[in-house]
Amino acid sequence: MSAGPADPVVPPPAAEPITVEQLQEKVLGTVRPLPEHPLPLMDALGLALAEDVVSPIDLPRFDNSAMDGYAVVHRDVATATGEAPVHLPVVGEIGAGQARIRVLSEGTAVKIMTGAPVPAGADTVVPYEWTDRGEASVRITQAPEPAQHVRPRGDDVSSGDLLVERGTVLGPRHLGLLAAVGRDRVRCRQRPRVVVLSTGSELRDAGSELGHDSIYDGNSYLLAASARAAGAIAYRVGIVPDDPTTFTEALHDQLVRADVVVTSGGVSMGDFDVVKEALAPLDTMWFGPVAMQPGKPQGFGTVGEDAVPVFTLPGNPVSAYISFETFVVPALRRMMGLLPEVRPTVPARLTHAVTSPPGRRQLLRGSYDESHGAASVSPVGGAGSHLVGNLAVADSLIVVPEATTSLAAGETVQVVRLDVPF
Ligand code: AMP
Ligand code: MG
Numbered sequence: 001m002s003a004g005p006a007d008p009v010v011p012p013p014a015a016e017p018i019t020v021e022q023l024q025e026k027v028l029g030t031v032r033p034l035p036e037h038p039l040p041l042m043d044a045l046g047l048a049l050a051e052d053v054v055s056p057i058d059l060p061r062f063d064n065s066a067m068d069g070y071a072v073v074h075r076d077v078a079t080a081t082g083e084a085p086v087h088l089p090v091v092g093e094i095g096a097g098q099a100r101i102r103v104l105s106e107g108t109a110v111k112i113m114t115g116a117p118v119p120a121g122a123d124t125v126v127p128y129e130w131t132d133r134g135e136a137s138v139r140i141t142q143a144p145e146p147a148q149h150v151r152p153r154g155d156d157v158s159s160g161d162l163l164v165e166r167g168t169v170l171g172p173r174h175l176g177l178l179a180a181v182g183r184d185r186v187r188c189r190q191r192p193r194v195v196v197l198s199t200g201s202e203l204r205d206a207g208s209e210l211g212h213d214s215i216y217d218g219n220s221y222l223l224a225a226s227a228r229a230a231g232a233i234a235y236r237v238g239i240v241p242d243d244p245t246t247f248t249e250a251l252h253d254q255l256v257r258a259d260v261v262v263t264s265g266g267v268s269m270g271d272f273d274v275v276k277e278a279l280a281p282l283d284t285m286w287f288g289p290v291a292m293q294p295g296k297p298q299g300f301g302t303v304g305e306d307a308v309p310v311f312t313l314p315g316n317p318v319s320a321y322i323s324f325e326t327f328v329v330p331a332l333r334r335m336m337g338l339l340p341e342v343r344p345t346v347p348a349r350l351t352h353a354v355t356s357p358p359g360r361r362q363l364l365r366g367s368y369d370e371s372h373g374a375a376s377v378s379p380v381g382g383a384g385s386h387l388v389g390n391l392a393v394a395d396s397l398i399v400v401p402e403a404t405t406s407l408a409a410g411e412t413v414q415v416v417r418l419d420v421p422f
Contacts, residue, residue, distance in 0.1 A: 017291040019402075020361055024330055024342060026286065027300055031309050031331045034192060034259060038185040041178060044170050046231045047188040048337040053164045055181045058154035063118040067149045070109040070131060070138055071122035074147070080130075080140040089137050094119065109138050118150050125149035157181065169338060192259040192335040194227040194234050194328075196220050197250060199265040199274050200315060201241040218388060219264040219320050223313070226324050227262070230332045242272040251278070255304040259335060262328055265315030268297045275299065275312045285310070291402055293360045294319035294385035295326065316385035322363050322397065325418065343422050345399060345414035348375040353409050356400040365394035368417055377415050395419055 036050040065071065072088065080086040092101045093111040101110050104121040112118065112125060127149060130142035157163065163181065164174050170188070178186060196219075203217040204210055217239050224236035235257065240250045247266075254261060266275035267287065276299065279285045285301030296319075299312035309331060313323040330341040348368060356362040365387075366377040377398055381390030397416040400407060407413060 015288045017289040017296070017360070020290060020292050020326060023290050023298060023300065023327055027309075027311075027327055027331050028334055028341060030300075030302065031260075031334050033337050034189045034335045036187050036189050039188050039190070040185055041175050041183070043191075044186050044188045045172070045175060047170055047191065049164055049166055049168045049170055049174075049186060050189055050337065051187040052162055052166050053178060053183065053186060055157050055159055055161045055163050056183075057157075057181055058159050059157035059180060060151050060153055060155060063153050064115050064151050065112045065118055065125045065149060066114065066151050067125055067127040068113050069111075069125045069127040069129075069149065070140070071104060071112045071118050071125055072109045072140075073104065073106050073122060074124040074144070076107060076109075077124070077126060077140050078143050080126075080143045082141045086140045087137055088140065090134060109140075123147055123150065167337070167339075189335070189337045192232045192332050193257055194224070194232045194260045194262060194332070195237055195254040195258040196224045196227065196234060197237045197240050197247075197254070197261065197263045199240050199242060199247060199263055201243075201272070203239045205238060218317050219315070222317060222321055223262055223264060223324055223328075226321065227328070227332065230329050231336055231338070232260075232332050240274075242266065242274040244274050244278040247274050248278045251303065251310075255306065255308050258308050260328070260331060261303070261308055261310040262313060262324065263310070264313045264320040267299050267312045267314055279303070279310070279312065285312075287312070291360045292322075292326070293357060293362045293383070295323040295363070296360070298323060298327070300327065314385075317388045318365070318385040318391050321391060325397070325416070326363075340422065343416055345416050346375065347412050348377040348415045350398065350407055350409060350411050350413045351376050351378040353407060354379055354398070354400060355406045356404060358405050359402055361402050362398075362400040363416070364398040364400060365390055366396045366398040366415060367394060368396040368415055375415075377413065 077086050088109040091108045091110050094101055094116045095113045096115040099117045102119050104110055104119040124144050124147055126140050126144055132139040163177055198217045198220040202214050204214045206216050220236045220238050224234035227234040240247050263275050266273045276287055280287050287299040289296050290298045297314050301310060303310045311328050313320045333341045365380040367380050368377050380394045381387050396418055399414040
């Protein structure tokens with residue numbers, strides 16, 4: 001049957017929302033771990049190690065002194081007491097990094113500083129406290145145990161020991177150990193380069209003048225900072241006006257330096273939804289609703305010859321942020337080889353009743369507290385996705401499942417803790 005002129009114009013049926021997990025699966029099915037490279041240690045902080053690191057040396061590297069004192073042969077001092085002190089000639093001094101004396105003869109002592117190599121022949125260190133601190137000759141008034149105050153070679157780490165396992169997320173203590181065995185570079189997956197574009201003709205850069213109808217672009221900072229906090233390298237491109245040609249040009253200009261592109265705004269049902277207009281025709285892009293609040297309108301896919309993953313997040317700041325945490329962070333972690341990809345939730349007692357729309361997973365801003373023993377979480381502010389004041393106060397997201405429309409105070413909920421490393 002053909003539509004006659006009298007028929008009303010019927011809008012296309014609205015797409016059925018997909019679930020949060022369905023979009024996460026689509027994302028994780030698309031993005032790939034980035035290549036591994038040897039990286040300078042400081043650049044590897046927070047990255048997953050892509051090799052097993054085996055120690056090339058012993059630690060300590062040589063028998064060394066645990067005290068400032070005198071290196072001696074134990075036999076020579078075994079009888080020393082206050083009443084019957086032992087006197088030994090002092091043949092020199094060994095400072096840390098200044099070990100000119102390498103061998104000690106029986107019947108002599110050498111001054112030695114903490115960390116300095118114990119000379120061959122010596123087996124024990126007498127601390128200053130048990131001596132008269134003599135220069136030419138030393139008077140020893142207490143007998144150490146054999147080998148006392150000597151840190152033996154290889155006592156801590158032996159050459160060939162597995163020091164840090166592949167997959168370990170490198171923290172300060174790992175970097176300290178790697179440097180201590182002489183490694184200045186380690187293989188890690190490189191950090192993803194994330195390009196962040198804000199769309200909206202109403203947007204102005206922080207620090208510039210506002211017109212009567214303009215607002216500051218908070219999102220590019222919010223999202224670029226979130227990318228950096230997730231371990232990525234963020235390029236904050238800033239504002240692109242609501243013009244599809246300008247947007248497409250800006251996007252293509254950025255692809256050369258992007259492992260991921262994140263845009264905000266321009267994906268809902270308005271008249272100037274520039275991102276959707278420019279990208280929806282590509283069969284490599286998906287746009288549609290996700291059964292969540294905030295963050296219902298989403299888009300994801302790949303663009304360009306190199307199939308760069310592109311996330312088109314909604315424009316409202318809270319929606320943009322929660323979408324980033326929910327979909328972009330797992331992608332960045334997959335690229336970096338970090339597990340788990342999706343942030344785990346923790347249970348907490350809800351302090352106040354909340355309501356939620358049916359059929360959508362609501363992610364309410366919350367404030368998490370475990371200072372009084374059992375974990376609790378309090379809703380922060382309202383559900384409006386423009387409430388950036390409240391967003392900055394929140395430290396967690398309260399998950400209200402799709403089928404739940406109300407929760408009473410005291411019920412246990414799942415909580416996403418936003419600032420906790422995982
Ligand atoms: P849109 O999806 O582009 O219609 O944006 C939804 C709402 O978010 C509008 O009120 C926008 O003005 C606002 N918005 C969009 N982008 C930004 C941004 N970068 N910073 C702050 N607010 C924004
Ligand atoms: Mg807009």
